[in-house]
Amino acid sequence: MPPRQPSDSSKGKAGVSDVYASMRASILRGEIAPGTRINIDAVSRELGVSQTPVREVLQRLEGDNLVVYSPGRGYSTTPLLDLPALRALFEFRLLVEPWAARSAAVDRLANPAAALEKELSAFRAIMEVGGELRQDLVAHDTRFHDSILAAAGNPVVRHAFAQTHCHLHTFRLYPADIDGAITVAEHSAVRDAISACLPDQAEQAMAEHIRNSFYRFSQAFEGAEDLPPLEDSGPPRRHIVD
């Protein structure tokens, strides 16, 4: 007897993608609480699928640094990013993304200016109508930066950047609404420099954007604990910032 319709979903095939999207959304919304152990069969029963795809999804989520695995203890959600982790993440971005912006500005054939402008226009249109801005801002920011990384022409760098899932983690860290206007302005500056094929200016604009973004996100840490968080925890490796 074939088990017809294992769940009430429209398609007969439940699909791993749905389970992945559902669990990732649950973690990002904070419904599971950071640091909590995840019960596999509870999730499988809740989603109406078996334990096998849930395990597979958890392994993929481990690659996204959203869950951690302890041998014999199962999977747990990772704690939220603390300030040093946020610093490390943005230092990596500062290492990679200005280089990518410079590379994208130099190469005329693969210049992503058109795609960037299209992305910016679309988000400006969304900003006009308002409503659920945070989701759209994250999506726009992800696509904008990925376009530049893609234009840089190095698949290894692009993959390494994508694997950090920086937008995913910063979004998880700061679920409050952010003013998208500042982001759009800084993105426009980056786009202008890339469109004009000015490598130095593009590199500088991107570095400035990342620094400002770090300051904005670090201010979200317990109100306004200390204003300049780059100075108190940083060893002398300053040459990247300068």
Place this chain on the structure above:
Amino acid sequence: MPPRQPSDSSKGKAGVSDVYASMRASILRGEIAPGTRINIDAVSRELGVSQTPVREVLQRLEGDNLVVYSPGRGYSTTPLLDLPALRALFEFRLLVEPWAARSAAVDRLANPAAALEKELSAFRAIMEVGGELRQDLVAHDTRFHDSILAAAGNPVVRHAFAQTHCHLHTFRLYPADIDGAITVAEHSAVRDAISACLPDQAEQAMAEHIRNSFYRFSQAFEGAEDLPPLEDSGPPRRHIVD
């Protein structure tokens, strides 16, 4: 009744780690041939385990870029690195590792000079006796570079570098024996600069080492097709190399 001895291994528990190590070694030795589809139950029967851990191992190997997954078609081994892929990999290393060497040289507290010297001495001792040098050279190179990355103090950068599995792929690309003396000499130069806390010199030595390593590996491409492989495939993004 517990299923006694599912395989003839020493421990009663087969374990996923053994399966992972076995399959990774098989792929690296080229026993499966790049681009071939992997039959899951054939592997499971050969290794004496079920299909479930084999699937789990394949998912982990997909994260290592040793296999690729096509929906409905299963897993296949990835093709070997071609010259553009090797270029992209070493451009990423050139972006990250000189920065790490500089950072490791600046910070006196976490200076990895002692560990690096210990690693070098151990490998020099192995070189004396000879035999199976390639395996040991790869292991030494992996540990040496990871020590510097770890000393740089940025877990995100270290993880991104580790996820590239550069040693794994270059080793897969070039199974022939390489002279370890040159590598040891260049490593020693890097160590000296880090030990002396000379950031500029450490950065330069590391960049030089990576460039030379790329030239060595690129020469392994079909004998000596064309000597300067940096010129024929590269768009103008030259600022990294210079």
Place this chain on the structure above:
DNA sequence: TTATATAAATTCATATAGGAATTGCGCACG
């Protein structure tokens, strides 16, 4: 009252089985 040991229950990890989709091959037709 607290700490420890034991037992029960929950949960993880693997094995096994069955349904579904794809691939390859043979045959008929144009």
Place this chain on the structure above:
DNA sequence: CGTGCGCAATTCCTATATGAATTTATATAA
């Protein structure tokens, strides 16, 4: 002789069940 179609076989993918390890709760003793 080339091409399109249908069938069979293999293989993937998910579900279910069972064994092993860990965690927790309870009872007893200090």
